Structure formats: C-alpha cells, structure tokens
Amino acid sequence: MRIALFVTCVNDTLFPGTGRATVRLLERLGHEVDFPAAQTCCGQMHFNTGYRTDAAPLARRFTDTFDGYEAIVVPSGSCAAMIREWYPTLGVQPPAGVHELSEFLVDVLGVTDVGAYFPHTVTYHPTCHSLRMLEVGDRPLRLLRAVRGIDLVELPGAEECCGFGGTFALKNADVSAAMGADKVAAVRRTGAEVLCAADNSCLMHIGGALSRRRAGVRALHLAEILAATEGDAR
Structure with missing residues (x-):
C-alpha cells in the first residue's frame, strides 16, 4: 500500500x-x-x-x-x-x-493494539470535526484502551466544544475563552496527567489555558501516545 x-x-x-x-x-x-x-x-x-x-x-x-x-x-x-x-x-x-x-x-489496517506503552493517567477530548463531521466515534478510545500501562479516565462533558473553532477563537474571543475555561475545569476534575486529542489546534487552545493556570496537565496528540514505547515512555 x-x-x-x-x-x-x-x-x-x-x-x-x-x-x-x-x-x-x-x-x-x-x-x-x-x-x-x-x-x-x-x-x-x-x-x-x-x-x-x-x-x-x-x-x-x-x-x-x-x-x-x-x-x-x-x-x-x-x-x-x-x-x-x-x-x-x-x-x-x-x-x-x-x-x-x-x-x-x-x-x-484493522488494528487497535499498536504496541504502545504509556504509563500515565490520560483523559481524551473528542474534537468537534472528528466527532461531528467525520464521526470517528470510539476509534480513538479503542486505540487508547489498548495502550499498555495507561490509566484512561473519562472526561466530564467530553462532547462539548472546547471553544477553539479556528477563526471562532479570534472573532469571538470572550466566548471562546469561557468555553475553554469550562473544558479546563472538566479536565482538572479528572485528575489526569495528560489531555489527549486528535487535533493539535484544540490541544493548543486547551493546553494554553491549562498552562496559564499551572494545572500540571500536559496536552498530547493521540499519535504521540500511540507512538510511545517502553523504551521512550515519559
């Protein structure tokens, strides 16, 4: 192929x-x-x-x-x-x-277990385009559940938009920031070390807010978790 x-x-x-x-x-x-x-x-x-x-x-x-x-x-x-x-x-x-x-x-490829190892507590945010337009469903979660060492915890209100929305965050900054604050509060309630999503634009938005609040939560793309192995686990 x-x-x-x-x-x-x-x-x-x-x-x-x-x-x-x-x-x-x-x-x-x-x-x-x-x-x-x-x-x-x-x-x-x-x-x-x-x-x-x-x-x-x-x-x-x-x-x-x-x-x-x-x-x-x-x-x-x-x-x-x-x-x-x-x-x-x-x-x-x-x-x-x-x-x-x-x-x-x-x-x-027909795989869910990609041989990943990531010994951290992770919560997953399903981004709007992947959830509503592509309808990827639980595919990312199936991949994450197969990662060795992971502690995957549910994100409250996971399907709610984080407020980024591309140019929406620029044109409607106050609303975007408020939506981001709600998402950050939900992430912090999980006690997760890592916030995972499949779009870095949303991770940039949420991760920036987490960083400004010194929440101690890293934002990582799904690919980076799935690519991790025992030899390079962080």
Missing part, C-alpha cells in the same frame, strides 16, 4: 513532533510512509473565513500532490473533514484514500 502523510499546517509549523510520531507509529506497524514535499495548506483557513476562491487552488494542489496514493493519513480531524466534506463544494473531487489517523489504524 502506498501511504502518504499530510502533516497539516498547524502540525508542520507548531507541532512537528506529531508528524514524526505518526511516521514512527506507521513504520513500527510495518508500513513505509512518503512525505510529498509539494504539500501545502489544505485551504481550510481560507474556506472558513469566506475566501473560497483562494481555497480552491489549494484544494487542487492537494489533489495533484497526493495523486496516486492509496492512503493519505491526516493527523487532524478538521483538515480531513475539510478535504472530504468541503472540497466538492469547490468543484474539486478529493482523493478516495483520505483518512484521519484513528480511522486509518482501525478501519484500514
């Missing part, structure tokens, strides 16, 4: 460890992963702020760049949703093999 990684703008710019973790994880499962150097933004930011004529060339570039791959793994529910759900409204047919990471592992 020809597999490519679409790392996304946020990960490439701010969270490169997530991209490396995704590759490390897939290689551990026996797969070679390509990284097409011509990849750029999927166009989500432009699309969401009304600049659809600017988003269309980015959508076409994505399809050209990833043409020929059987699977395109995206460690971001929001970007995967942009490609699969919104490209057709721009007149661009998305590639058939675009998968959010947990979808790819569970549905395509």
Whole structure:
C-alpha cells in the first residue's frame, strides 16, 4: 500500500513532533510512509473565513500532490473533514484514500493494539470535526484502551466544544475563552496527567489555558501516545 502523510499546517509549523510520531507509529506497524514535499495548506483557513476562491487552488494542489496514493493519513480531524466534506463544494473531487489517523489504524489496517506503552493517567477530548463531521466515534478510545500501562479516565462533558473553532477563537474571543475555561475545569476534575486529542489546534487552545493556570496537565496528540514505547515512555 502506498501511504502518504499530510502533516497539516498547524502540525508542520507548531507541532512537528506529531508528524514524526505518526511516521514512527506507521513504520513500527510495518508500513513505509512518503512525505510529498509539494504539500501545502489544505485551504481550510481560507474556506472558513469566506475566501473560497483562494481555497480552491489549494484544494487542487492537494489533489495533484497526493495523486496516486492509496492512503493519505491526516493527523487532524478538521483538515480531513475539510478535504472530504468541503472540497466538492469547490468543484474539486478529493482523493478516495483520505483518512484521519484513528480511522486509518482501525478501519484500514484493522488494528487497535499498536504496541504502545504509556504509563500515565490520560483523559481524551473528542474534537468537534472528528466527532461531528467525520464521526470517528470510539476509534480513538479503542486505540487508547489498548495502550499498555495507561490509566484512561473519562472526561466530564467530553462532547462539548472546547471553544477553539479556528477563526471562532479570534472573532469571538470572550466566548471562546469561557468555553475553554469550562473544558479546563472538566479536565482538572479528572485528575489526569495528560489531555489527549486528535487535533493539535484544540490541544493548543486547551493546553494554553491549562498552562496559564499551572494545572500540571500536559496536552498530547493521540499519535504521540500511540507512538510511545517502553523504551521512550515519559
């Protein structure tokens, strides 16, 4: 199977460890992963702020760049949703093999136990795009439950939005901050050491609020937990 990684703008710019973790994880499962150097933004930011004529060339570039791959793994529910759900409204047919990471592992590779080891108390936040648009369901939780050493605790009000919402956080800063504060309070009630999600944009929002409150809770992408082994457990 020809597999490519679409790392996304946020990960490439701010969270490169997530991209490396995704590759490390897939290689551990026996797969070679390509990284097409011509990849750029999927166009989500432009699309969401009304600049659809600017988003269309980015959508076409994505399809050209990833043409020929059987699977395109995206460690971001929001970007995967942009490609699969919104490209057709721009007149661009998305590639058939675009998968959010947990979808790819569970549905395509057919695995839930990826050989991970992470001896920490973890709570999981299901991000809006993955939950409501992609409908990934419990796939991330099934993967986390199979991690050795993990203590997975339920997050109260897990399905409530964290308040990030891309440009929503900029245009509605006060509301966004209030929603983030509610999510932080829920995370702290769990007693977890680590907050996990499958979108770094939401983790950046919640993690920043946790850091400002000196909550002592780390924010980690799902890929980084699944890539962890006994030799590098933190």
